[in-house]
Amino acid sequence: MRSFSFLCFLLSFFLLFDFSFPSLSVSFLPDRNITLYGDAHLRNNAIILTQPHTCPASSSSSSSSNGVGKALYLYPIRFLDPLTNTTASFFCRFSFSIIRSPLCSSGDGMAFLITSNADSFSLSKGYMGLPGPALNPQDSFIAVEFDTSSDPSLGDISSNHIGIDVNTIVSFAAIDAVSVGIDIQSGRQITAWIEYSDSSKLIQVWVSYFHVRPPSPILVAQVDLSESFKEYMHVGFSASNGQGSAVHIVDHWWFKTYTTLSSVTPRDTSEKGDCLMCYPENPMYNYGPGTQNGWKKQLLEMALGLGGLAAFTVSITVVLFVIIIFFAMKKGKGVGGRTKEGRINRVPRRLSINEIRTATMGFHRSRIIGQGASATVFKGYLSSCGLVAVKRFDQAGIECARNPFITEFATMVGCLRHENLVQLQGWCCEGTVLALVYEYLPNGSLNEVLHKNSSSAIFLLWKQRLNIVLGVASALSYLHEECERQIIHRDVKACNILLDAEFNAKLGDFGLAVVYEHSSLMRAATIPAGTTGYLAPEYVYYGVPSVKSDVYSFGVVMLEVATGKRPVDDVGAVLVDRVWSFWEIGKLIEAADSKLVGAFNTLEVERMLMVGLSCVHPNHENRPTVKEAAMILRGEAPLPVLPQRKPAVGFQSVLSEDSDETLNLAGDNSPSTDDATWMTPRTHFG
Structure with missing residues (x-):
C-alpha cells in the first residue's frame, strides 16, 4: 500500500509540470x-x-x-x-x-x-x-x-x-x-x-x-x-x-x-x-x-531550472513509467467502493436531529436557499458529507395518504445512483423534523440561471445548454427504462433541474414521483399535480401519469432552454404555442434565445427546437421516448417529422390499444364527442 501511495505521489508530482507552459508555478x-x-x-x-x-x-x-x-x-x-x-x-x-x-x-x-x-x-x-x-x-x-x-x-x-x-x-x-x-x-x-x-x-x-x-x-x-x-x-x-x-x-x-x-x-x-x-x-x-514544505519549494525551483531536451525526455519517461505501473496495479486490484462509472456508491444514512440543526444553524433563515409548497431547503455543512442541501418538510398534511416526505424518501432510498440525479446523502425523521439531505449543487437551478440570475452575470453558452438537456435526458431514460421499477417523475421543470460547479444537470425533487413495476397492469388516475406550462394535456384531462407525460414536460424544458423564455410568461403567453407559430411560418430559428446573439450552431438549435416540438405533440402517441429524443439531439437519428401546423388537442387513452392495462377513473369521466377536440383542459390543477 505504501509503494502504491508513493507511486501516486510521483505521478502527481511529475504531472504537476506542464512543459507546454513552463511557468506553471x-x-x-x-x-x-x-x-x-x-x-x-x-x-x-x-x-x-x-x-x-x-x-x-x-x-x-x-x-x-x-x-x-x-x-x-x-x-x-x-x-x-x-x-x-x-x-x-x-x-x-x-x-x-x-x-x-x-x-x-x-x-x-x-x-x-x-x-x-x-x-x-x-x-x-x-x-x-x-x-x-x-x-x-x-x-x-x-x-x-x-x-x-x-x-x-x-x-x-x-x-x-x-x-x-x-x-x-x-x-x-x-x-x-x-x-x-x-x-x-x-x-x-x-x-x-x-x-x-x-x-x-x-x-x-x-x-x-x-x-x-x-x-x-x-x-x-x-x-x-x-x-x-x-x-x-x-x-x-x-x-x-x-x-x-x-x-x-x-x-x-x-x-x-x-x-x-x-x-x-x-x-x-x-x-x-x-x-x-x-x-x-x-x-x-x-x-x-x-x-516542512520547504523541500517542495527547492524541488520546484530545481525542476523549473531544468531546461532543454534532456530534462523533457527524462520527465516524460518517468511519467510514462509511473502511468504503466499505476494502470497495471489498478487492473490487478481494482478500486474498491466505486461503481463501474467511477463514482462512490455512498449509502444514505440516518442523521440525528442535532446533526441537522447544527448543519443548518438551527434552520436559520439566512441559510434558506429554496422554498416550495411542502418543504424549505437550507444550505448546510456536515463533516461527513461537506456542503449539503437540507430539505425540511412541513408538518402540515403529514397524516395525508400521500405525504411528500414519504413519497420522496421511498423513491430516493432505493439508491437511485445516476450522475444526472441529485444524490441523497441522508435523512432525519426525529421529533418535529422530517428532512432529506442531498448533495449541494453550487450553481442553483436551471430556472435561476435562465431567468433570474442576470445580476450575477451567469450566462449559459449554447454548448452548456445542449449538455444540460442531454443530462436531463440521460436521467429520465434511466428512470423510465433502466430502473428495476419504472419511475414517472411528474414534475420535470427548470426549477427541479440543478446545476453543479461545471453546469452539469442533475434532476431532483421526487416529491410527486410515482413508481410502477414494469409489469403493472393497473395505473390509477390521480389529481393532476405539477406546474402550469409543463403538464401534458392528456395528463391534465385524465389524471394518469405516464412516461409520455414526462416526455411532454421534457419537451417544454428543451424549448425553454433553446428560447430563454418561460413556459408561460407574465402576460399568459404559452411558450409551446409561440414556438409552433415560428414553425408554421418557416422561421423556427427566430425562436432561439436572442441573448445568444448568434453564438450557436444553427443546425443544433433548430434540431433542439424540432425535438422539443415533437415531445410536446398534443397526441402522446406521436411523441418520441426520451432516449429517442436524445439520439436525435446528438445527431444519431433523423429529425422528427412535424405537421405543418400545430395539431388540435385530441384526448384518448394514454395506454396503447393492445395493452391489458385499464384506466381506474373515479366516476364517468369519459369525454363526449363534443369534448374530443378541446383546446384547453377542463380539469383544474395545482
Whole structure:
C-alpha cells in the first residue's frame, strides 16, 4: 500500500509540470523577482502599491505617477501555445488590504492584472492603473478589479464592488461586495481566489476575511479568454488613488497555470503548492523557507531550472513509467467502493436531529436557499458529507395518504445512483423534523440561471445548454427504462433541474414521483399535480401519469432552454404555442434565445427546437421516448417529422390499444364527442 501511495505521489508530482507552459508555478523572493512601477514599493515582505498623500491630491504629490502603482512578476508567463492552439487555465490566490486615509476620500481601488504590455497603464482617475481607452489594438489585458470609487460613466455599480474586465475598464460582470458581506474599504485583510477554466470558459471569484475559500463564488462569468491571451503575458497587480488617498497592500500571492490535459486542477491544489509570496512567520501560509514544505519549494525551483531536451525526455519517461505501473496495479486490484462509472456508491444514512440543526444553524433563515409548497431547503455543512442541501418538510398534511416526505424518501432510498440525479446523502425523521439531505449543487437551478440570475452575470453558452438537456435526458431514460421499477417523475421543470460547479444537470425533487413495476397492469388516475406550462394535456384531462407525460414536460424544458423564455410568461403567453407559430411560418430559428446573439450552431438549435416540438405533440402517441429524443439531439437519428401546423388537442387513452392495462377513473369521466377536440383542459390543477 505504501509503494502504491508513493507511486501516486510521483505521478502527481511529475504531472504537476506542464512543459507546454513552463511557468506553471514559481516561488521567488519578491525583492528579486518583481518589477515595480510608479508608487509601488516593497515593505515587510509585502507589495505596497500606492502611497498616502494629503487631500485633496495636489499636483506635486506623486507627480511622476499620479498616485498609480503597479507590480508585475519579473518574467512573462506563457498562456497560449500557438502551435497546438492550447490555452492555459489559471488559478490565483492572494491576500490584500486597502487602508483608507481617515481625512480623505477613498482611492480608486486595485486590480489583479494579466497584461500583454508591461508598460501600459493609465493615469486617469478611476482606472486603478489599468490600461486606458487608448489601448493599443495589439495589446490586451484581463483584470479582476476591487473598485472603491463609483463612476457611472464607467458602469460602476457602487463604490465598493468587484468586477471582471477584459480589454476595457468597463466591467462586463460585477457585484456589489457589501451585498455579500465584504467591505473592501474596511482596512481588514481580505483573501481572494480567482479561477479560470478554459474548458468551460468560466471565470469565478471568491473572497473572504478568512484564509479558507468559501464554498460558493460571489462572481461567476462566462467568457472565452483565449481570444484575449497572447502567447506570453505579464501577471501582477495595479492600483491608483486618483483624488483620494489609500494604501493598497498585497501579500501572500500564489499563482498557477495549468491545462485541461493536466491531472492537476485548481481544486486539487488551491490549498497547497508553492506561493509567490509566502513567509515562514505566518503559519497560515506554511510554505515558505524553513517550513516542512520547504523541500517542495527547492524541488520546484530545481525542476523549473531544468531546461532543454534532456530534462523533457527524462520527465516524460518517468511519467510514462509511473502511468504503466499505476494502470497495471489498478487492473490487478481494482478500486474498491466505486461503481463501474467511477463514482462512490455512498449509502444514505440516518442523521440525528442535532446533526441537522447544527448543519443548518438551527434552520436559520439566512441559510434558506429554496422554498416550495411542502418543504424549505437550507444550505448546510456536515463533516461527513461537506456542503449539503437540507430539505425540511412541513408538518402540515403529514397524516395525508400521500405525504411528500414519504413519497420522496421511498423513491430516493432505493439508491437511485445516476450522475444526472441529485444524490441523497441522508435523512432525519426525529421529533418535529422530517428532512432529506442531498448533495449541494453550487450553481442553483436551471430556472435561476435562465431567468433570474442576470445580476450575477451567469450566462449559459449554447454548448452548456445542449449538455444540460442531454443530462436531463440521460436521467429520465434511466428512470423510465433502466430502473428495476419504472419511475414517472411528474414534475420535470427548470426549477427541479440543478446545476453543479461545471453546469452539469442533475434532476431532483421526487416529491410527486410515482413508481410502477414494469409489469403493472393497473395505473390509477390521480389529481393532476405539477406546474402550469409543463403538464401534458392528456395528463391534465385524465389524471394518469405516464412516461409520455414526462416526455411532454421534457419537451417544454428543451424549448425553454433553446428560447430563454418561460413556459408561460407574465402576460399568459404559452411558450409551446409561440414556438409552433415560428414553425408554421418557416422561421423556427427566430425562436432561439436572442441573448445568444448568434453564438450557436444553427443546425443544433433548430434540431433542439424540432425535438422539443415533437415531445410536446398534443397526441402522446406521436411523441418520441426520451432516449429517442436524445439520439436525435446528438445527431444519431433523423429529425422528427412535424405537421405543418400545430395539431388540435385530441384526448384518448394514454395506454396503447393492445395493452391489458385499464384506466381506474373515479366516476364517468369519459369525454363526449363534443369534448374530443378541446383546446384547453377542463380539469383544474395545482
